[in-house]
Amino acid sequence: MSYQLEIYNPHGSAAGQAPNLEGKVQIFHDAHLVSTPAAGAISQVPWDSKRLVMGGELTLGPDLSPGDYALQVTVTDKLAPKQPSVASQWIDFEIVP
Numbered sequence: 001m002s003y004q005l006e007i008y009n010p011h012g013s014a015a016g017q018a019p020n021l022e023g024k025v026q027i028f029h030d031a032h033l034v035s036t037p038a039a040g041a042i043s044q045v046p047w048d049s050k051r052l053v054m055g056g057e058l059t060l061g062p063d064l065s066p067g068d069y070a071l072q073v074t075v076t077d078k079l080a081p082k083q084p085s086v087a088s089q090w091i092d093f094e095i096v097p
Contacts, residue, residue, distance in 0.1 A: 003071060004055035005089065007042065011079040018044070020078040023054050028070045028090075035064075039073075066097045 003025075010019035023039035040056025054075065072090040 001058045001060055001071075001093070002055070003040070003058070003073065003091075004053060005073060006045075007052040007054060007075055007087075009050050010052060010077050011081070011085070019052065021052070022076045022078060024074045024076075025056070025058070026072045026074075027058075027064075028072065029064070029067060034069075042075075060095065064095055066095050069093050069095060 007021065010021055012019055021042050023042055025037050025039045026033055027035040027037070037058050038056075040054050042052050042054045045051045045053055054073070058071075070090045070092050072088060074086060074088040077085040077087075
């Protein structure tokens, strides 16, 4: 399964360094966490300095039974003022036999 998302307006450091973002991917089934695969790479969109892209591919193993699932991706901006800024989105998907 492939996924891709866009991250808008990440904070940069005062020295003009690249944003410091951390991504996390989780798969839920019946509101229970069943997998935490490695997050995809976050990269800069060449023509837009205020936008980054995160994407990856997941292998859904045979231990995942047929049914309804949710893929949740959370990104933490570690350079946000005062405290880390967190954004999270999810999408539902179904595994069929």
